[in-house]
Amino acid sequence: MAFEIEIATDPVISIEATSLRQKLDLAADAVKACDPLKAIQYLDAVLAEKPDTHQARLVMAQALTLLDETEEACKHLEKASRRAGQDLQKQFEVALAFAECGEKKRAEEIYRKLMRKEPRIASARINLASILDERGETQAAVDLVSEVIEMFPDNAEAYSNLGRYLANAAMFDESEACYRRALMLKPDLIQAAVNLGSMLQNAGRTQEAIQLYQQALSVTPHNAKILWNLALALLATGDIENGWDLYGYGFESGTRTPLRPFPGLIWKDEDLADKTIFLWREQGLGDDFRFSTVYHDIVERAGHVIIETDPRVVPLYQRTWPGATVRAETRLASGFENYGDIDFDLTAPAAMPSIHLRRSLDAFPKNPPRLVACPEKRARAREWLSSLGPRPKIGITWRSGISNALRDLYATQLSDWKPLLDDDRFDIVSLQYSKPEEELAKARQELGITIHEMPGLDTHDDLEGVAALLCELDLTVGSWNAATEMAGALGANALVFAPIENANQLGTGSLPWYPSLTVYPQAPFWDREALVSLFRQEAAKRLIG
Template sequence: MSASALAQADAGAAPIHSGQIAGAIGDSASTEAIERLKQATQNVKNAENSKLLTRAINAVHTGAYDKADKLALKLLKRDEQLGLAWHILGIAREKNGDYASSLRAYEAALKLLTDHAAVAGDLGRLAFRMNMPDLAAKFFAHFRLSRRDDVEASNNLACALRELNREAEAIEVLKEAIAANPTAPALWNTLGTVLCNAGDAAGSMIFFAEALSLNPDYTKAWHNRAFAKSDLGDVKGALADCDEAMKRPALPQDLAIMHFARATLLLALGRLEEGWKAYESRFSHELSEAPHFYIGGTRWAGQDLKGKRTLIIAEQGLGDEIMFANLLPDLLEDLGPESAVTLAFERRLVPLIQRSFPGVEVLPHRTVAYEGRVWRTVPNVEDWDQFDYWTALGEFLSSRRGSLEAFPQRKAFLTPDPERVAYWKAELEKLGSGPKIGILWKSLVLSAERARQFSPFEDWEPVLRTEGATFINLQYGDCEEEIAYAKEVFGIEIWQPPGIDLKQDLDDVTALCAAVDLVVGYSNATMNLAGAVGTPCFMLTGASAWTRLGTDYYPWYPSVRCFVTQQYGHWTEAMANVADALRDFVAR
């Protein structure tokens, strides 16, 4: 994939990143970068071009990026083969937030400049920031070819490899770099993040401590140690480290991650009033995953909505949309029939939401990735003026879920298709007697941060060997390998429901979830659907999962029973507890 391949595309909406900060270090406009650019101008023979390049470089140095952009374009009109002008244009547009155009400019510079290692480094950082780790790894590897022992080159390549779940390769890169640069805190810090993402939070603490011993003011190490403490169940300690990190200057995007991480820590401690207020940080422009709403009209700011026409748009990932829909029954009841409400949900959820709230207009929203940002809109709305206000669904959390007592104990808040529930019940009866247990073991979104939240499939053996249970596959995505493994190694058949796409047919998936006797697994979209329709669930979760809101249960879904591991990456005990509980369930 080339840099210029970036285009508008449907984005798989995901929850906002609240984890580690071990991103690419370096800066395309740093003092060192400016000096490299100035030295490169000495090789430009045309005196006028050299003079314009110097002015453009000085503009970058002083932060006058619009001026640098104009001067670079002026140079390219004179000579479109001038690689330095393309490089400066790339820097200026990156700094102004025009990531797509910046990528194209950097790519042009990469092709034209003889000494293009620095451009590859800039391209890698930009691709990394835009959540394109595969592309970033290629550019960082290219950058490192000419700087084998360079801290920036090795650190950044290791970061990209980590995000690709290639931890072993990342560790090898870092070991070599640390041998050459043992006093570089960035390398120790990144090594800690690699171990933490691999599920070894305890081991990672050693490397964060080393980074902080080398530089007690190293913000990223404070924040990342907070992340590791959270993984180990020490949420109070994590909050203390997070607060320490925020005392120190940081890049704006790092600080935005810290603010959002702090919000989730407060929620994990059950401090809901503070937590929901801090949760507003999820909309920070500095968070690359934060949704930018392309919606006309007036955004709601707490006004009385009774008698008003309001568009409420679901936010973040699919699981969050379902979970936050917990708000809708009492919210719509309070607004009353005199208020006209339009709901916007992910298109696969529209039939389910419409059935659950029949008096409300439900439209599909659309999410696209464009120029390094995530945009969400409602394409079926042609006239935004028809609404008095619009707002994101999560904006009601603070006022309506400000305490644990505010969570209603209703069994279900979404309504599956009764005909499809009956159909699936009949199909399940054909499998024989005994309870039918739906299982879920992974997510399609397995970034380095998220992968540790799921166990290896091998850990499911004690659960799947439960006598008397019939297991039903509810896991979306490619599951052939795991289903074959269960049959060949465990001797267990996992029934694959025929005629259903478990990723796309979410209305039918919901009916299937309602038809089984129990769902066992991790918190992905399907688990949320099962909980929302009141199906009994055994949910595997981490000690510091913020969505439990400081409890040992799951406030969003009364039918969910939680099985908590004290450390991500260590699921054996939790799995054994699930197996014991499942035997009791089957016996009953």
């Protein structure tokens, strides 16, 4: 059966701790077990006895961060920094803790101060480089780690981080060379192995990544990040059962979010008759649409279903499952003691029904139930589309809402679509979200093309309106993103390009969740002109004959 983290891999045993060291150790164990309230109990006792305990402040910040109490966490870290004084090691630990709780600017200040005091502190440069890279200052990050390599030619961590920045810039060959060098210098540097595997997956070399993860697990068999990456790689190659069985490590590795611990209440495929089950959104909006395709099964099995999702999607889900309780998502959890009265018998994050009920390709229905768009909004969309004239209407979305070098490998620009946009057999309608106005204006001015926008439709906030428009279009084409995921969940026809060997394709080259989507997997550095030509031919074949 599938493994799924509840609140801990091992419960924290409450014992009578007699020494400060015992209490600190128990607090640290509680944080690792995602039980921040238990940790705070021990830490309060430590700080009441000895307020200047450096480690207690750091662990307290971790516990408070788990509770989303960042401001209080920072207060403890500021106290730790003041008490650390000129102790460079303790200041480094404080900077690391600031970064972990999301206060990257404050961490940067401390790292830079450390570098001024002691220019040869390699770890401060390496960690500062990571902050700069996350902020989009990749060249500055590369410069910093290059300085470390110049000072310390055998610093494996510097090579590993340089490999990561190059991988994020889609410089796969250079990145691989850096990771291989790091592992040659330090064979047990697990992070380099994990990142090399991730780079190989992004480059479409999934089988090589699997071999690397398995080798790394022989050294550290319980590493959650490796197990999570392995889960995705196995799913990508069609090893569905084994991939799902490791999927729970996504929470333990910090990748699946938000973490909402409900100890003793996680659904493990028990009978749901006469039970109320609470399902909650995880990861991105597209993931929620994909995993919601299995909610139909849960609604049939359960006595009652409670669903928490993005507020923009609540009406769509409520219409689809009128007998369910659908409400806007929160991050509350019984494990954090802030959920209030428990109004369900069992609970599951959104992916859990798929883990239990989609363990083979045969388990995916050929004609699945669909999300139900608003009839009134559909009528308005239909009326507006009709006003454009008799030609077939094609919706287009050309990129993701997030832009970086890796994402941009699978993004397009409107200029790439000019052959389709110029085809006077079709009317083209924009479905793009994330502020496309400048791109559309530039395309109209420089390319002389017409892309229609439905009056009054906010493609980011009015997802009910987007759902209605998707249902009324003759076809949608473009990037695999939240809009095309929604099209699939609605049963709307679409031609979609996506990264090759992605976990959600389950080794098929398609998206088994969505029979109405035709997927065209692309390797990095793919031929956009050829794909647009193919889409144009397929659109003509489907819509004109």
